[in-house]
Amino acid sequence: MADNRPNGLKANKGIELLTWGTPNGWKASIILEELKEAYGKEYTWQGINIGQNIQKEPWFIKLGPNGRIPVIVDHDKGGFAVQEGLAILSYLTRHYDPDHKFSFSDPLDVSRAEQWMAWQHGGLGPMQGQANHFNRAAKERIAYGMQRYTGETERLVGILDSHLKETDYLVGNKYSIADIASFGWVNMLRFSGVDLDAFPNLKAWWERILARPAVQKGLSIPSKGGFGNDAYLQRLKDDKEFAEKEHGLMEAIAEAKKKYGYKYASP
Numbered sequence: 314m315a316d317n318r319p320n321g322l323k324a325n326k327g328i329e330l331l332t333w334g335t336p337n338g339w340k341a342s343i344i345l346e347e348l349k350e351a352y353g354k355e356y357t358w359q360g361i362n363i364g365q366n367i368q369k370e371p372w373f374i375k376l377g378p379n380g381r382i383p384v385i386v387d388h389d390k391g392g393f394a395v396q397e398g399l400a401i402l403s404y405l406t407r408h409y410d411p412d413h414k415f416s417f418s419d420p421l422d423v424s425r426a427e428q429w430m431a432w433q434h435g436g437l438g439p440m441q442g443q444a445n446h447f448n449r450a451a452k453e454r455i456a457y458g459m460q461r462y463t464g465e466t467e468r469l470v471g472i473l474d475s476h477l478k479e480t481d482y483l484v485g486n487k488y489s490i491a492d493i494a495s496f497g498w499v500n501m502l503r504f505s506g507v508d509l510d511a512f513p514n515l516k517a518w519w520e521r522i523l524a525r526p527a528v529q530k531g532l533s534i535p536s537k538g539g540f541g542n543d544a545y546l547q548r549l550k551d552d553k554e555f556a557e558k559e560h561g562l563m564e565a566i567a568e569a570k571k572k573y574g575y576k577y578a579s580p
């Protein structure tokens with residue numbers, strides 16, 4: 314409805330989050346829910362329906378020039394706006410996590426966390442995003458693209474799985490923004506055509522994080538989505554037509570891998 318379509322900021326104090334229920338959006342809503350639970354820091358949010366291209370409108374672009382969600386605005390810092398997940402996670406913890414509950418004070422740990430967040434930005438997010446595009450949104454089914462990006466996603470989550478053999482969390486054996494950056498992507502791995510069961514350390518990490526109340530709340534902003542791993546498996550059980558369609562897609566991905574001699578290659 315036209316009346317509900319966001320057309321500008323609505324708060325005048327605290328943090329305002331502009332977001333949608335996607336792996337990148339969840340980074341911001343999860344850290345904000347964690348800070349709320351840990352420090353009582355309240356925030357406001359608005360749902361930016363990316364299917365309606367609200368993120369491309371001039372008022373939004375002024376805040377986030379890339380025209381993508383999530384964006385935060387800090388009304389207590391003169392309306393300072395931040396785009397990009399890594400920058401949002403760093404900004405919020407730098408200013409509002411004084412006890413380093415989700416971040417680090419040791420400079421080497423700070424660097425370790427930056428490395429995993431940069432890895433997510435340059436690797437997992439773009440590759441898994443392209444896997445989703447080629448598997449589900451492309452105007453034609455292109456086998457090469459399907460196996461290339463689904464394969465790259467597998468290689469990348471294999472790296473997380475190996476790292477998590479020795480530790481419960483990515484940096485310093487402590488849940489942090491480094492984990493939050495990748496969690497949302499792993500949360501929709503099945504939808505992307507990757508079998509989470511093949512990566513047992515990663516699956517345990519995903520379950521550990523998913524069990525956090527603040528994570529559950531963050532995942533439901535602006536509303537609970539249908540492509541998280543659990544919701545996806547449930548829908549396969551409940552919806553026969555969906556299950557058949559998904560089965561067809563998974564077979565097409567397997568065929569594409571065979572056609573181009575794909576071999577899993579994570580160290």
Ligand SMILES: N[C@@H](CCC(=O)N[C@@H](CS)C(=O)NCC(=O)O)C(=O)O
Nearest residue numbers: 335336337338363381382383397398
């Ligand atoms: N690197 C950015 C990526 C942001 C991004 O790709 N957002 C997607 C949703 S997950 C989006 O807004 N897509 C809509 C569009 O491209 O117009 C981040 O981590 O925040």
